[in-house]
Amino acid sequence: MESTGGEEARPALLPPPVQELARVQGATDGVPSRYVAREAGHDDDDPKATVAAPIPVIDLGRLCRPGGGCADDEAAKLRLALQSWGLFLVANHGIExxxxxxxxxxxxxxxxxxxxxxxxxxxxxxxxxxxxxxxxxxxxxxxxxxxxxxxxxxxxxxxxxxxxxxxxxxxxxx
Structure with missing residues (x-):
């Protein structure tokens, strides 16, 4: 964090890189709890509470197509993906x-x-x-x-x- 109003800058908390955690912990120890997202209202010790769903896929070809309902439908999918996931996969992007x-x-x-x-x-x-x-x-x-x-x-x-x-x-x- 940067200094504000005469306060000294506080160093950020630095967790170890994930690649290093995976290497050190090995496959048998599992993912540390601070990396496991839980659904609201579920017990933190309940492994079934982990959020698991397919990552949304947005078709840029449909999104950019003028007219019809395709672009509107894809825009709605994009909006939902950003609100719920904060990310999405892109299809038909045109990159070689x-x-x-x-x-x-x-x-x-x-x-x-x-x-x-x-x-x-x-x-x-x-x-x-x-x-x-x-x-x-x-x-x-x-x-x-x-x-x-x-x-x-x-x-x-x-x-x-x-x-x-x-x-x-x-x-x-x-």
Whole structure:
């Protein structure tokens, strides 16, 4: 968090990267409880209370098609996906398969690197302040009991070129 009104900046709480947790814990220990989302009103110890549903798929071809009810129906699906999940899969986006494969290969190369190499591109400034761009967790962690996403991510700005921070870009993605 940044300093406000004379207060000193408080370092963000840094959970270990998920890849490291998975490596250390192994498959038999399961996912730590702070990474398990629960439905409201359910006992935290009830494993059946875990939210499980298919990720919504949005068809950009239908969404962008003028006229008819297809675009309206797809827009309603998009709105619901954003309200309930906060994310969605995209179908019929028009990106060439070869480009998608190249991006997946480069991403895999980055995430296979040792932790100390990935952390060179951290989303933490001086280990204290969270920024969206870079390698790390999805959100700033503000409390020890905050539910976290079971993911590590690399978020990089591509456009506009003037906002592209190449210092955070791994060599395999430049």
């Amino acid at each position: 398969a070869s480009l998608m494969a190249a991006v997946m290969d480069a991403s895999s190369e980055f995430f296979r690197q040792p932790l100390h190499e990935k952390q060179k591109h951290s989303n933490m400034i001086d280990g204290k302040r969270f920024q969206f761009e870079g390698y790390g967790n999805d959100v700033e962690v503000v409390s020890e009991d905050q539910i976290l996403d079971w993911s590590d991510r690399l978020y990089l700005k591509v456009e506009p070129q003037t906002e592209k921070n190449l210092a955070l870009w791994p060599t395999c993605l430049r």
